[in-house]
Structures are given as C-alpha cells and as structure tokens.
Amino acid sequence: MTFDKSVVVPLDPDATFDLVTQPDRLRRWLTVAARVDLRAGGGYQWTVTPGHHAAGTIVDVDPGKRVVYTFGWEEDADLPPGASTVTVTLTPVDAGTEVRLVHDGLTDEQAAQHAVGWNHFMDRLVAAGRDGDAGPDEWAAAPDPLDELLCAEATLAVLQGVLRGLDSSDLARQTPCSEYTVAQLADHLLTGMTRIGAAAGAQMPQRDLDTPLETQVADSADAALEAWRRKGLEGTVELASTQLPATAAVGILSLEFLVHAWDFAMATDRHVVVSEPVCSYVQDLAGKIVTPQLRAGRFAEPVATAADVDALGRLIAFTGRQPAVVQTSAN
Numbered sequence: 001m002t003f004d005k006s007v008v009v010p011l012d013p014d015a016t017f018d019l020v021t022q023p024d025r026l027r028r029w030l031t032v033a034a035r036v037d038l039r040a041g042g043g044y045q046w047t048v049t050p051g052h053h054a055a056g057t058i059v060d061v062d063p064g065k066r067v068v069y070t071f072g073w074e075e076d077a078d079l080p081p082g083a084s085t086v087t088v089t090l091t092p093v094d095a096g097t098e099v100r101l102v103h104d105g106l107t108d109e110q111a112a113q114h115a116v117g118w119n120h121f122m123d124r125l126v127a128a129g130r131d132g133d134a135g136p137d138e139w140a141a142a143p144d145p146l147d148e149l150l151c152a153e154a155t156l157a158v159l160q161g162v163l164r165g166l167d168s169s170d171l172a173r174q175t176p177c178s179e180y181t182v183a184q185l186a187d188h189l190l191t192g193m194t195r196i197g198a199a200a201g202a203q204m205p206q207r208d209l210d211t212p213l214e215t216q217v218a219d220s221a222d223a224a225l226e227a228w229r230r231k232g233l234e235g236t237v238e239l240a241s242t243q244l245p246a247t248a249a250v251g252i253l254s255l256e257f258l259v260h261a262w263d264f265a266m267a268t269d270r271h272v273v274v275s276e277p278v279c280s281y282v283q284d285l286a287g288k289i290v291t292p293q294l295r296a297g298r299f300a301e302p303v304a305t306a307a308d309v310d311a312l313g314r315l316i317a318f319t320g321r322q323p324a325v326v327q328t329s330a331n
Contacts, residue, residue, distance in 0.1 A: 001111040003103040007122045009129035010096040013064045019128060020088055021067055024215050029128035030121050032140055032157045033222035050143040050153035055081035065090055079110055136161055142275040148250040149228060151281050155257035156221050158274045162261045163214035166268060175267040176321050182267050186213055189260050190220055196249055197224030199237040251285040258282050259319055279311030286318055
C-alpha cells in the first residue's frame with residue numbers, strides 16, 4: 001500500500017530541498033539527529049524521536065526537484081532499513097513549493113501507522129518553512145519507558161533547541177560556570193562527548209569550527225549515541241582510567257546535555273523546554289553519578305530550593321547552581 005500526501009511550503013524549491021535533505025535543516029522539523037550522504041548509493045540515518053531510528057539508502061537525487069530513498073526502522077523487523085521507498089517531489093507553485101511525499105512498499109497496517117507519523121511531520125515541515133523552525137516536538141519530549149540511551153536522545157533534543165540560533169557573538173558570553181564562557185563550555189562538552197563516545201568505539205567526527213555550534217554538538221552526539229546503540233548498556237567500560245557501568249557512562253551524557261543546556265540558556269537569554277519526566281529521570285541519574293568523591297572539585301554543594309521548584313530547578317540546584325526563571329518546563 002502507498003501513503004501519498006502533498007503540502008505547500010512557503011519557500012522556493014532550492015530552500016525546500018535543503019529542508020528535506022540537509023541534516024541541519026532536518027533537525028528543525030523531522031529529526032533529533034541526522035546523518036545523510038546525499039548521493040545515489042549514499043546512506044542516511046535519522047534519529048526521528050528517541051528510540052526510533054530510520055535508515056536507508058539514497059536512490060536518486062535531483063537537487064531542487066526530487067529525492068528518492070529507501071526507508072525502514074532499525075528497531076522494526078517487519079520494516080527494516082531498505083524495506084520501503086520514499087519519493088519526495090518538489091514543484092514550484094505561487095505560494096512557494098508543493099512537496100509531495102509518496103511512501104511505497106507498506107502493508108495496510110504499516111501505511112496507517114506511517115500516515116499518522118507523516119501527517120505530523122509534514123505539518124512540522126510547513127511550520128519550519130514558514131517560521132524557520134517548527135519548535136520542540138512533543139513526540140520527542142518524554143519517551144516512555146525511559147532508559148539511559150533514550151534519555152540521552154531526549155536531552156540532546158533539548159540542548160539543540162537552546163543552541164540553535166547561537167552565533168559568534170554569543171561565544172564570549174559568561175555562563176553560570178564561572179570558569180567557562182559559552183565557547184569554553186562548548187569545548188568542555190565536546191571533549192566529554194568524545195571520551196564517552198570513544199568508550200563505546202565511536203569514530204568521532206573531526207570538529208569543524210566554521211560550522212554553527214549546534215551542528216558541532218549534533219554531529220558529535222550522533223556519532224557517540226550511534227556507537228552506544230550498537231554496543232548496548234550491558235557490562236562496564238573504561239572512562240578516565242576508571243571502570244564504570246555502561247549505564248553510568250551513558251547517563252553522564254544526559255546529565256551533561258540537560259545541565260549544560262541550562263547553562264547555555266542562562267548565558268544567552270534563551271529557554272529550556274523539557275518535560276518533567278525527563279528532568280526527574282536525569283535527576284535520578286545525577287544522584288547515582290555525582291558521588292561525594294566526584295562532587296569534590298567538580299560540583300558545588302547542592303543549593304536549597306523551595307518546595308514548589310520544578311524538576312529542572314531541582315536538578316540545577318543539585319549540581320550547585322542557583323535555579324532561575326529562564327527555565328521553561330514542558331509537561
């Protein structure tokens with residue numbers, strides 16, 4: 001069976017083509033993370049929402065006009081990568097560009113399921129074309145159930161929402177971490193991701209300082225998390241000359257992503273949009289990871305909070321920071 005839907009995006013065909021093919025544009029409406037080798041025979045891998053990873057091969061590319069790719073889910077034995085085909089055709093119209101998406105090779109049940117997803121995301125595509133960014137995706141906000149990997153993907157989406165739009169004028173701003181500007185905190189974050197990714201055997205990308213900070217973080221995080229999905233959460237790994245449970249190593253990513261999202265937001269007058277379940281899960285992880293030995297020299301003592309402080313505020317206070325009104329929690 002085939003799913004077939006068209007929408008009009010208020011952009012010209014070239015800009016619309018970028019929106020449906022380029023990782024930095026896909027993250028504005030469709031994916032948490034994306035890797036795309038945009039050529040016939042090239043592969044792609046998308047983290048659409050936490051725990052849902054689409055992959056396949058590019059079949060045909062006609063820039064500004066059409067892209068065809070095989071499609072499937074890494075977690076779905078009934079529709080694995082390459083099991084179906086998506087054709088996206090762009091046609092100039094008075095209001096911008098008509099985007100027609102045809103998804104072939106589905107069973108009736110799969111077509112019904114994917115209709116729900118494509119309708120959701122094509123509405124977000126229109127919003128991204130209109131506004132530049134479709135905004136936080138409620139489907140990515142609170143995976144249920146949560147584990148360390150799913151939480152890392154969910155908090156990565158939160159972090160990217162803060163970093164998106166930062167430019168060179170923001171890099172010298174002071175963060176709540178007195179020893180770090182925005183640029184220095186980004187260096188710290190990327191160094192930590194590289195170490196944690198390497199512990200799972202990741203081939204981390206070379207950092208490109210000419211790209212936006214959000215792109216640098218997204219590319220590194222994607223490589224690290226993909227390696228951890230392959231490795232799994234069983235056993236232990238060596239990190240900083242210490243043997244840690246794999247769950248603890250991945251848990252550090254969630255803590256880093258969410259707490260530093262708050263740090264970046266405080267420094268640049270942005271908002272953190274995050275669900276209460278994810279905040280609470282990260283706080284539970286923090287309680288296990290931030291031992292008295294680790295806190296010494298790395299974290300200040302916890303800050304007392306009022307009873308009505310939300311989950312994000314409690315997490316921030318646990319790390320020795322003073323919660324502030326810049327935060328915004330999504331239910």
